């Protein structure tokens with residue numbers, strides 16, 4: 537289930553808010569110009585599902601969003617658990633690539649067609665951890681400091697939307713803040 541957990545930037549163990557109420561999540565994020573929404577799931581995604589099949593399943597919604605927000609490029613980032621040393625290495629590399637705080641020159645727009653991932657949004661003096669699940673759409677404004685954790689066993693397929701070819705390139709802030717915050721697996725284990 538989708539989760540929003542807000543923590544002070546200097547007190548990662550302190551809960552300002554923890555909610556799985558998606559209407560509340562949307563409302564809280566909207567106050568900061570972040571769009572959160574849910575699309576009806578249209579396809580079962582497995583390791584054998586191609587990018588083309590995922591894009592075809594969501595074509596209407598994708599086209600509507602592109603038209604509305606002037607997005608021109610779409611692709612699918614996906615990882616599914618496998619076995620063997622190559623997988624372990626690939627997963628660790630992929631995870632590490634987004635685990636440091638960065639910004640993008642354009643909005644970060646992602647739709648989760650499968651699996652789970654957590655965006656940590658550093659907004660003013662707080663960190664908003666948004667655990668996205670299949671069906672979730674998140675649009676984070678350009679320039680927002682953030683990092684992303686796909687967890688120790690990455691499993692997700694996300695449609696990515698861009699205005700420019702290099703829209704995914706991160707500008708790393710050099711702030712080590714991400715290291716102090718609970719990772720995706722810890723966040724999810726803390727249900728009480």
Ligand SMILES: CSCCC(=O)/C(O)=C/O
Nearest residue numbers: 613634646653683684694
């Ligand atoms: C869920 S898509 C991979 C993560 C990504 O593109 C990004 O920029 C994270 O900050």
Ligand SMILES: [Fe+2]
Nearest residue numbers: 640644682706
């Ligand atoms: Fe990013």
Ligand code: NI
Nearest residue numbers: 582583616691
């Ligand atoms: Ni999978």
